[in-house]
Structures are given as C-alpha cells and as structure tokens.
Amino acid sequence: xxxxxxxGRPFAVATVVRTVGSTPQVVGAxxxxxxxxxxxxxxxxxxxxxxxxxxxxxxxxxxxxxxxxYELTEDLAWDTGLVCGGTMxxxxxxxxxxxxxxGKDLLPDVLAASSTGTPIGLATLLRKRGRAVVPAxxxxxxxxxxxxxxxxxPDLDARARVLALEALRAGSTRxxxxxxxxxxxxxxxxxxxxxxxVGAGHxxxxxxxxxxxxxxxxxxxxxxxxxxxxxxxPDGVEVVRADMVEALGTLAIGWNSFIVVATRxxxxxxxxxRAAIRTPARYVGLLGSKRKTILIERMLREEGLxxxxxxxxxxPVGLDLGGRxxxxxxxxxxxxxxMERYGGTGRPLRLGEELYLRAVGRTAT
Numbered sequence: 001x002x003x004x005x006x007x008g009r010p011f012a013v014a015t016v017v018r019t020v021g022s023t024p025q026v027v028g029a030x031x032x033x034x035x036x037x038x039x040x041x042x043x044x045x046x047x048x049x050x051x052x053x054x055x056x057x058x059x060x061x062x063x064x065x066x067x068x069x070y071e072l073t074e075d076l077a078w079d080t081g082l083v084c085g086g087t088m089x090x091x092x093x094x095x096x097x098x099x100x101x102x103g104k105d106l107l108p109d110v111l112a113a114s115s116t117g118t119p120i121g122l123a124t125l126l127r128k129r130g131r132a133v134v135p136a137x138x139x140x141x142x143x144x145x146x147x148x149x150x151x152x153x154p155d156l157d158a159r160a161r162v163l164a165l166e167a168l169r170a171g172s173t174r175x176x177x178x179x180x181x182x183x184x185x186x187x188x189x190x191x192x193x194x195x196x197x198v199g200a201g202h203x204x205x206x207x208x209x210x211x212x213x214x215x216x217x218x219x220x221x222x223x224x225x226x227x228x229x230x231x232x233x234p235d236g237v238e239v240v241r242a243d244m245v246e247a248l249g250t251l252a253i254g255w256n257s258f259i260v261v262a263t264r265x266x267x268x269x270x271x272x273x274r275a276a277i278r279t280p281a282r283y284v285g286l287l288g289s290k291r292k293t294i295l296i297e298r299m300l301r302e303e304g305l306x307x308x309x310x311x312x313x314x315x316p317v318g319l320d321l322g323g324r325x326x327x328x329x330x331x332x333x334x335x336x337x338x339m340e341r342y343g344g345t346g347r348p349l350r351l352g353e354e355l356y357l358r359a360v361g362r363t364a365t
Contacts, residue, residue, distance in 0.1 A: 001032065001095060002111055009034045011095040012056035016043060017126060017135070017185050018175055021086025023072065024048075028173025028187050032095070035060055043090060048072075056092050065093040067134065091135060101140045102149035109140075113189040119143045119171070119255060121164040124185040125151040126175075136182070143168055143255070160184055171256060171282070172342050191256045192217055193341065196281070198244050198272045199262040200227035203287060206330035207260060208237045214334060216258075221247045244268070248275040255280050258337050260317055262287035270296045277309050283340055285317030285333065292316075319346055 004011045011034040016025050024044030031041040031049065033056035043049045048070045055066055071087045099106040099122075106120070113120045125137040139149035139157060141164040151157055159178070167174050167186040175185045195211045197204045200222035211218050212234055219238040222228040228241035240247050244263060253259070259276045261284070263269050269286060273296060276284045286293060293315040300310050318332035319339070339346050351359070 001099070001107060004032070004034055004095065005107070009036070010060055011035070012059050012092055013095055013098040014043060014052045014056055014090050014092045015098075015187075016088055017067070017091045017124065018089040018183060019086055020088075021072075023086040023088045025088070026173065027175045027185065031056075033057060033060070044088075048088070048090075052090050052092065059092055059094060063094070065091070065097070065135075067091045093135075101138050104140075104148055106140055109142075110189045113191070115191055119168050119188055119190045121168045122187045122189070123151070123160045123164045124187075125156070125160070125178075126183040126185055128181050128183070139164075141165055141168065160186075170343050191254050193337075194219065194254065194257040195337070196221065196248075196251065196253060196257060196259045196276075197262065198222075198248065198259065198276065199264065199287075200224070200232070200239070201262065201264065202326040203262050203329050205232060206326040207262070207333060208233055210327070210330045210334050212237060214338075219251065221251075245271050245275045248272060248279060253279040253281050255282055257281040258283040258285075258340075260285045260287060260333060266292055266295060270299050273313065274300060274303070274305070277305070277313060283337065284313050285336070286313055286315035287317050287329070287333070288315070290316060314340075 011032050014031045014033070016027055016029040019027055025042065029043055031039060031043050031052065033039055033053055037057070039053065043052055055068065059065060067089060069087060069089050099110060101122070109120050121141045123139050123141065124135055127134045127136040137151035139147055139151060139160060141147045141161050147161055151160055163176055163184055164186045168188045171188055171190050173187050175183050178184050193216045195207070195216040195218050197207050197218070197220045200220050204220055208218050208220050219240060220233060221240045221242065221244050223241065223243055225241060228239055230239050233239055257279070259279065259281045261269055261272045261276055263272055269288065273284070273286055286296065297310055301307065314336065317336065318329065319335045321328065321332045321335065323329065323332065338344065
C-alpha cells in the first residue's frame with residue numbers, strides 16, 4: 001500500500017470479513033488490486049478470487065464499495081477445486097478508505113507496527129441484513145490503550161476496544177459476534193514473527209531451517225566460531241557470533257518475537273533465560289529435560305525474579321510428539337509456537353466417529 005501510494009497509483013483492497021464452515025482463506029485475508037491489474041495477496045484462488053478481482057476493478061473505475069457472499073457449493077468445488085463447502089464474505093473498498101479511521105490516515109502507524117513498532121488493531125463493525133453483511137463503522141486501538149474512530153455508539157466502542165486489545169494480545173485476526181445482528185472484525189497489525197534461537201547446536205540448526213520455511217525471520221546466536229558459521233545456515237538466517245547474554249540485550253526484539261534458549265549447559269541456559277525474560281518477546285522457551293527446568297527455575301527464583309515471569313516460560317519447550325532427533329524436536333517446538341500464535345488447541349483434526357458416520361450416512365442417501 002505504501003509503494004502504491006508513493007507511485008500515485010489508485011488501488012482497491014479486498015478483505016475476507018466473515019466465514020462460515022470451511023473456506024480456502026481465513027478472516028482477515030487480503031488482496032490488493034491496482035489500476036494496472038497487478039495483484040498482491042490472495043483470497044484463496046479460483047473463481048472467487050477472479051470475481052473479486054473484477055469487482056475491485058469496477059470499484060476503481062466507478063467508486064463506492066461492495067460486500068459479496070460466496071457459497072462454496074459442490075458445483076463450484078467441482079469446477080474450481082475449492083472443495084471447502086463453506087461460505088465467505090468479501091468486502092472491497094478503495095485503498096484510500098481502507099486505513100482512514102476517524103479522519104486519521106493509519107498507514108504510518110501500520111507500517112511501524114508491521115516492522116518492530118507497537119501493534120495496532122483495526123476493528124470494523126459488520127451489521128447483518130439477512131445473509132448479507134454491511135460494514136457500519138471502524139475504530140483503531142493501540143496496544144497501550146490509545147484509540148480513535150467510532151462504531152457509532154459509546155458503549156459499543158468501549159466493548160470493541162476491549163475485544164480489540166484481546167485480539168492484539170493473541171496477534172491473530174478474529175470475527176466476534178456482538179449480538180444476533182452484528183459482528184466485530186478485529187485485524188491486529190503486528191511485525192513478522194521473529195524467532196531468536198540462543199544456541200547454534202544441532203537443534204538450533206534444525207529450528208532455523210524449519211522456522212525459515214514457516215516464514216519467520218530467524219536469528220541464531222552463539223559464541224562459538226565453529227557453530228556460529230554463516231555456511232551452516234540457509235540464506236536469510238541471521239547468524240550472530242557474540243556473547244549470548246549480551247546479544248539478547250542488544251538485538252531488536254519486539255513483541256512478536258519468540259525466543260528459544262538451547263545452549264550447551266545449565267548455567268549458560270540460566271543466564272540466557274534471565275536475559276530473555278527481560279525482553280518484550282511474547283514467548284520464551286527453554287529446551288531440555290524437566291530436571292533441568294526445575295533446577296534453572298529454582299536458581300532464578302532464588303535470585304528474586306518474579307514468580308509469574310518465571311512460570312511464563314515454556315519449559316521444557318515444545319509439544320509431546322514423541323520424536324527425539326533434532327529435526328523432530330524442532331517440529332515439536334515450532335508446533336507449540338504455532339499453537340501460541342494462533343490460539344490452537346493441539347488436538348487432532350481427525351473427524352470424530354459420530355460426525356464421520358453421519359457424513360457417510362448423508363453421502364450414501
């Protein structure tokens with residue numbers, strides 16, 4: 001959006017504002033279309049995205065905005081591959097209106113939030129008209145509590161600010177039912193997730209490789225030349241050879257950072273963990289056994305660190321997936337990070353027996 005603004009090019013923004021059932025994209029997914037027909041982002045592909053593209057071009061030519069409902073039926077799925085079976089609503093508006101709230105252009109704030117700045121949340125009121133959904137107001141909330149814009153009612157504004165702050169803490173877009181006739185779409189703008197791996201051993205290397213594939217910015221810290229070697233890590237991974245404790249105090253670590261401590265010894269782990277929990281990172285994890293975790297927690301408690309901060313550490317880090325190889329441990333750790341980021345449960349997605357039998361029964365008839 002900033003690049004298009006600098007070029008003086010008009011553009012439209014298409015946003016998935018509501019979904020029911022299984023859909024190819026989640027609430028908050030966006031696609032930008034400029035006057036040259038260039039696209040950034042995706043709404044899931046297929047004819048839905050094609051129709052949204054055409055509607056965005058129409059709005060660029062004629063003005064106004066629109067909100068369309070797409071029911072992903074079996075006939076549509078057969079033709080396009082969108083075998084989801086749900087319904088999605090896509091709101092399309094001119095780019096100039098997308099980040100103007102209460103007369104304020106939020107683009108500079110959004111750009112700052114998406115790098116290492118303070119997160120900001122956009123809240124849009126969606127009024128239901130039958131199966132249609134109509135945008136009816138917008139406000140923004142900063143992590144520190146500042147806000148602007150209105151949904152048209154002071155009580156509703158207050159409730160929306162609370163919900164927006166909750167979504168900011170989770171860092172993920174959500175659509176919440178306010179009552180039978182309205183939903184609130186909250187879109188947190190946060191920096192790209194940043195994984196800081198303290199310790200460049202075999203597990204640290206595996207973490208860096210897997211996290212890069214999951215689109216994290218990755219920084220690996222170690223004080224040993226043979227481990228903190230640029231050649232050991234994929235392109236794009238930042239490798240810092242330095243005192244690990246000191247590096248944690250000087251790196252640009254923001255709210256959307258995730259620190260995993262995996263050094264070569266208990267005492268060094270404790271020193272690095274102490275430094276890590278003093279950063280603003282939203283997640284700090286410690287690799288190792290339960291015995292090591294107890295010893296280090298006891299050491300930090302004796303030093304006077306607050307109990308709630310010690311217990312906020314994910315230790316031992318990761319989910320119980322059963323694997324023991326470095327790559328399997330990395331998978332366990334990154335699975336827990338994903339669960340933390342998106343508010344998942346970690347439960348299997350496999351259909352339950354009752355639902356499976358009911359679905360089979362419908363198909364058979």
